[in-house]
Amino acid sequence: MKFVVKVGLAVVFSFYLLVLTKLILIKYLSIQEIISHFTFTYEGMWNKHNFIPFKTIGYYLFFANDINFSIRVENLTGNIIGFAPFGFMFPLLFAKFHGFKNVAIATFCLSLTFETLQLIFKFGSFDVxxxxxxxxGGMLGYIPIKLASLYMNNRKLKRTFVR
Known part of the structure; x- marks a missing residue:
């Protein structure tokens, strides 16, 4: 990848991570509210978090009739859509992270970082x-990269055998 393109992608990726951090951690908080989260009091902190896989997903899909449908869809798809750009840009910037497994691990680690920060500083709630x-979302974002790679490899293979 050309240097200028890679630098441009790195700038876009950095901006994306800042926006993602704002959306996940800071949300709509003022500076005073953010500072108040650094009190490190843990009374009742485990009550509003979800550590059971598929509990929230199942609730939104099958049982949350009391919650507006558009809110449920937004909560489920927002997480997927929010991390798709990560799965697209991260392997372009870091060649060692090509492959679904590597993208999945990197996306999981970034997500775990955000969720853990939410747990520690009470910026929202931890939800497995x-x-x-x-x-x-990260894996879906990687699909266009994988398809382009397969297409390019297929073209190279055809050129080798056609000659």
């Missing part, structure tokens, strides 16, 4: 289902 949905 977010880890699942975010990782799926």
């Amino acid at each position: 289902d977010d880890l699942i949905l975010n990782t799926i």
Whole structure:
């Protein structure tokens, strides 16, 4: 990849990570509210978190009739869509991270970082289902890279045998 393109992609990727951090951690908080989260009081901190896989996903899909449908769809698809750009840009910037397994691990680690920060600083709630949905999003974002790679390899293979 040309140097200028790689630098441009790195700038876009950095901006994306800042926006993602804002959306996940800081949300709509003022500076005073952000500072108040650094009190490190842990009374009742385990009550609003989900550590059971597919609990939130199942609730939104099958049992959350009391919650507006558009809110449920937004919560489920928002996690997937939010991490798709990561799965697309990360392997382009870091060649060692090509492959679904590597993209899944990198996406999971980034998501786990965000979820853990939410748990520690009480910026929202830790939800294991977010880890699942975010990782799926990263893997879906990698699909265009994989398809382009397969297409390019197929073209090279055809040129080799046609000559």
